[in-house]
Amino acid sequence: MNKSVSAKLVSSALLVSLVATGCESLPVPGIGSSSSSTAVVDNTDTAAAIEADTTGGKVFKVKYDSNELKNDPLVNSVDITATNLPGIPTPNVAVSDVNYIPTVLIPKTRNNPDEQLDVSLLDDFINEISPNARHYPPNFNSKSDQYYAKEKLKELEKWLRPFAEDENASYEVLLRAAKLNGMGRNLDLGSNFAVRGSTFIAKAIDRQPNSAEANFIYGMMLSEGGGFKEGKKYLMKAASQSYKEAEQSLAQADLLNDNRPAALSRLKSLQQKHPNDATIAKQIEIVEAGKYYIWDLPTAK
Incomplete structure (x- = not known):
C-alpha cells in the first residue's frame, strides 16, 4: 500500500543527529527547490516515520524497528562510565580544598x-x-594569567x-566600577576604561x-596617570586616615616626579610603622636601585 507524504524542510540540528545515527536516505523523484514537493514512500513498516529534506532531494527515516537497529554500533556501544574497558585504566576523580565565596550584597542605588x-x-x-593589576605596570606570573584577567574583567565591567x-x-x-575600570586602564584595554574609572570614582x-578608600583610588589614578599635583591632594586625605597604600602611592608619585629622596624618605618612614611588611622593604630596594616603579614587584608563584 502506498501513502502520499508531504515533504518538509528538516532542521539542521535534526539532520546532524540523523547522520550521526546512520540514518538512511532515500531518493525522492521529482523534488526540486520548492518546499511543497511531495514524496511517495512505501509505508509497509508502520513503525517508521518519514521526514524529507526538500533542498537535498532526499527522504530520511527517523524511526527504525528493532531488526534494523540490532547491528547499529551506537546502539550496541559500551557505556564506559559504568564499565571498565580491557587494558584501559579507569580514572579516579576526587575533590579537595573546596572554597566557598562569601555572599556579598550591596545596594544598587x-x-x-x-x-x-x-x-x-x-x-x-x-x-x-x-x-597584579591595581597599580601600573601590571605584574602577572604568565601571559596566560594576564589574558584570563583581561577577558574576565571586560565581562564583569x-x-x-x-x-x-x-x-x-x-x-x-x-x-x-571604578576599581574595575582602573585596572582595565592598567591592562591597556583602552582609553574608555580610564575615562570611566575617573568618572565613577x-x-x-x-x-x-x-x-x-575612594580618595586613595582617585589619587592613585591621577598620580599614576601623570597628574601628580592633583592626585597628591586625594592621597594625602587618605594617608591622614592611616591608609598605608596611600603613603606608598605618594612615594610613587614623588619618584615619577623626579623626587627620589622624598620617595625614599617616605618609604623608610612607613617601614618604621610597619617593620614586618616585606613589600615596603622591596620597594625601598627598587628606589635605591634607581628604578621608577615601586609596584613592579615579583609575584608569588
Whole structure:
C-alpha cells in the first residue's frame, strides 16, 4: 500500500543527529527547490516515520524497528562510565580544598537600600587580581594569567556598568566600577576604561567625601596617570586616615616626579610603622636601585 507524504524542510540540528545515527536516505523523484514537493514512500513498516529534506532531494527515516537497529554500533556501544574497558585504566576523580565565596550584597542605588545587588563573584575577582593589576605596570606570573584577567574583567565591567551609570548609583556600586575600570586602564584595554574609572570614582567621592578608600583610588589614578599635583591632594586625605597604600602611592608619585629622596624618605618612614611588611622593604630596594616603579614587584608563584 502506498501513502502520499508531504515533504518538509528538516532542521539542521535534526539532520546532524540523523547522520550521526546512520540514518538512511532515500531518493525522492521529482523534488526540486520548492518546499511543497511531495514524496511517495512505501509505508509497509508502520513503525517508521518519514521526514524529507526538500533542498537535498532526499527522504530520511527517523524511526527504525528493532531488526534494523540490532547491528547499529551506537546502539550496541559500551557505556564506559559504568564499565571498565580491557587494558584501559579507569580514572579516579576526587575533590579537595573546596572554597566557598562569601555572599556579598550591596545596594544598587543610594535612595533605595532595600534593592540589592549580589557582587560575590565580582568581589572575589577584584580581590584575586588587585595585587597584579591595581597599580601600573601590571605584574602577572604568565601571559596566560594576564589574558584570563583581561577577558574576565571586560565581562564583569560590562555587567556592572549599567548599574554604575544610573544617576542614583550607590557608593558601593561606583567604587567597584571604578576599581574595575582602573585596572582595565592598567591592562591597556583602552582609553574608555580610564575615562570611566575617573568618572565613577569622582561620583563615589561625591557620595562619601571622607572615604579613605575612594580618595586613595582617585589619587592613585591621577598620580599614576601623570597628574601628580592633583592626585597628591586625594592621597594625602587618605594617608591622614592611616591608609598605608596611600603613603606608598605618594612615594610613587614623588619618584615619577623626579623626587627620589622624598620617595625614599617616605618609604623608610612607613617601614618604621610597619617593620614586618616585606613589600615596603622591596620597594625601598627598587628606589635605591634607581628604578621608577615601586609596584613592579615579583609575584608569588
